[in-house]
Amino acid sequence: MLALLLATASAGARDFAVTEFGAIANDATLDTAAIQRAIDEAGAVGGGRVVIAGGVFRSGALFLRQGVELHVAAGATLLGSNQIADYPRAPTRVEGRRQEWRVALLNATNLTGVRITGAGVVDGNGILFWAAFWQRRKENPKCTNLEVERPRMMFLDSCHDVRIEGLTFRDSGFWNLHLYRCSDVTIDGVTIKAPDSGSIRAPSSDGIDLDSCRDVAVRRTHISVGDDCIALKGTKGPHADQDADSPPVENILIEDCTFGEGAGVVTCGSEATLVRHVTVRRCKLTGPNNVLSLKLRPDTPQRYEDILVEDIEVNVPNGGRLLKVQPWSQFFDLQGEAPPRSHIRNVTVRNVRGTIGSVGTLLTHDTATIDAFTLEAIDLKATDAKLTVGKDVGLTVRDVKVNGAPLESVVK
Numbered sequence: 001m002l003a004l005l006l007a008t009a010s011a012g013a014r015d016f017a018v019t020e021f022g023a024i025a026n027d028a029t030l031d032t033a034a035i036q037r038a039i040d041e042a043g044a045v046g047g048g049r050v051v052i053a054g055g056v057f058r059s060g061a062l063f064l065r066q067g068v069e070l071h072v073a074a075g076a077t078l079l080g081s082n083q084i085a086d087y088p089r090a091p092t093r094v095e096g097r098r099q100e101w102r103v104a105l106l107n108a109t110n111l112t113g114v115r116i117t118g119a120g121v122v123d124g125n126g127i128l129f130w131a132a133f134w135q136r137r138k139e140n141p142k143c144t145n146l147e148v149e150r151p152r153m154m155f156l157d158s159c160h161d162v163r164i165e166g167l168t169f170r171d172s173g174f175w176n177l178h179l180y181r182c183s184d185v186t187i188d189g190v191t192i193k194a195p196d197s198g199s200i201r202a203p204s205s206d207g208i209d210l211d212s213c214r215d216v217a218v219r220r221t222h223i224s225v226g227d228d229c230i231a232l233k234g235t236k237g238p239h240a241d242q243d244a245d246s247p248p249v250e251n252i253l254i255e256d257c258t259f260g261e262g263a264g265v266v267t268c269g270s271e272a273t274l275v276r277h278v279t280v281r282r283c284k285l286t287g288p289n290n291v292l293s294l295k296l297r298p299d300t301p302q303r304y305e306d307i308l309v310e311d312i313e314v315n316v317p318n319g320g321r322l323l324k325v326q327p328w329s330q331f332f333d334l335q336g337e338a339p340p341r342s343h344i345r346n347v348t349v350r351n352v353r354g355t356i357g358s359v360g361t362l363l364t365h366d367t368a369t370i371d372a373f374t375l376e377a378i379d380l381k382a383t384d385a386k387l388t389v390g391k392d393v394g395l396t397v398r399d400v401k402v403n404g405a406p407l408e409s410v411v412k
Contacts, residue, residue, distance in 0.1 A: 013046070013047045013049060013067070016049065018052050019054070021035070021038040023057055025057060026058075027057075027058050028058070030059065030081060032060040039063070039064060039068055042068045043065025043066055044065075047067025047068055048067070049069040049070075050069065052073065052078050052118075053075070053120075054076060055075075055076060057079065060080075061087045061107060061151070064116075067113065069116070070116050071118045073118050073119065077120060079123045080126075082128045082173075084102060089103075093155075093178075094146070095145065095270075103155065104152040104153060104155035105152070105153055105154065106153065108155075108156045109156075110158050111159045114159045115165075117163070117167070118166055121167070121169075121170060122154075122168070124153045124170065125171060126150070126171045127198075129150040129174070130150075130201070132150075134200075134201075134203065150173040150174035152175045153172035153174075153175070155178045155179075157182075160183050161184045162179070162184065164177065164188070165188045166188075166189045167190055167191075170194065171202065172194050174205070175206045176225065179210055179211060179213050182216070183215045183216075186216075187216075188217075188220055188221070189219070191222045192221070193225065194224075194226055201226045205227050207228070210231070210232050212247050212249060213252075216251070216252050217254075218252075218257060219253075219254075219255055219257070222258045223257070223258075224262065225261065227263050228264045229289065231269040232249045232266065232275045233271050234246040234249060235271050236272075237299060237300060238300065238337035240301060240302075241273050248275065249272070250274075250275070250277045251277045253279050253281075254280045256282050259285050261288055261289060264289065265289055265291050266280055267294075268304050270295060270328060270330060272295065272302060275305075276307075280309045281310050282311045283311075284312070284313045284314075284315070286316070288318065289320045290320060291309060291321070291322050292309055293325070294324070297327075298334075299329075299333055299334045299335075299339070301341060301342055303344075303345075304343075304344045305344070305345045307348070309352075310350045311351045312352045313353060314353070314355060315355055316354075316355065317355045317383075320358070322356055322359050323349070323361060323362055325370070326361045342367060343368070343370075343371070344364075344369070348373075349375050350374070350376040352378045356380055357382065357383050359407065361388045362390065362393055363390040363393075364390045370390070370393045375397050375398070376400065377398070377400075379400075380403075386409070387407060387408070388409075389412065395409070397409075
């Protein structure tokens with residue numbers, strides 16, 4: 001009923017062109033205030049569509065309002081400012097906890113019926129932020145992601161009934177689309193690239209971060225980034241499973257998508273606790289990437305269960321892995337506690353065909369177990385044809401061929 005009322009209200013709402021509020025299609029002019037006025041005015045009258053059309057509009061952080069659709073038309077670009085001061089600090093969720101950090105280019109909190117649409121471009125203009133991070137990493141190889149402030153492309157916090165459609169997102173300074181505690185989400189027909197061109201790597205440029213979200217569908221989307229393509233996130237630490245701010249990631253559907261470069265088509269990430277009921281189907285892999293990446297933190301109680309990956313085409317002769325399941329100890333911290341236990345169960349990868357660099361790894365750590373992990377109906381060509389498997393891993397293999405021969409497993 002609520003969705004029907006929202007649709008009816010939207011059908012009768014008018015457009016608010018940002019140029020009517022003083023925005024200038026000149027990428028040297030900062031249009032933040034003008035675009036925000038258009039958003040605020042649309043929200044004040046009960047909703048409408050804020051339209052960015054006819055050129056390049058530079059902006060710092062923008063904040064969506066209830067009932068307001070943001071539409072970037074074909075031929076238009078919303079260009080993020082490359083000055084960090086244009087993204088204020090505020091309490092926000094980042095890397096598994098709430099802390100002071102820079103807000104994103106596009107922000108929404110506690111909204112129902114979020115609509116971000118169009119055939120245009122949202123450009124994070126991130127190259128200066130990337131360069132600053134790599135300079136800091138050169139000075140301190142152990143620096144964390146948060147030592148150099150960089151804005152995300154989008155941050156949606158506790159929103160329901162979200163539709164992100166049609167847009168191209170490119171060159172985010174940090175993560176691209178970060179959704180936290182959101183539900184009933186559809187991301188459809190979107191392209192995410194970082195870097196869009198050039199040789200510099202875009203650090204921490206996750207395509208889509210689903211952080212403590214449920215009931216999410218990602219469809220007909222292309223992602224090629226310098227980090228995880230789709231990361232399923234929660235929090236970390238020995239008491240992570242007791243954190244009320246990090247409910248499960250569950251009921252995730254990813255279908256009919258294409259993935260280029262990345263650290264994982266789907267990754268249960270550096271911060272992840274309970275992830276369940278995930279389906280990935282009818283997808284293509286065209287660049288060096290890992291089809292399924294499960295990071296096992298020895299300092300965090302993790303449960304990854306009921307994951308299905310099926311009907312996947314891979315065409316990556318010079319890189320990538322089918323599986324990257326192994327311990328992940330970046331910034332390891334038990335906080336003086338005993339190592340918690342973790343479990344992976346009911347994971348199936350089936351109907352995968354094509355060429356890839358390696359079959360990969362299926363490894364645990366001392367307090368993690370893998371049960372009911374199934375590989376079936378797989379036919380691959382691979383430079384490294386072996387699957388490295390840990391001891392006491394519950395693996396079932398049915399009709400799996402690599403380079404025309406049955407899969408060979410090496411126990412480590």
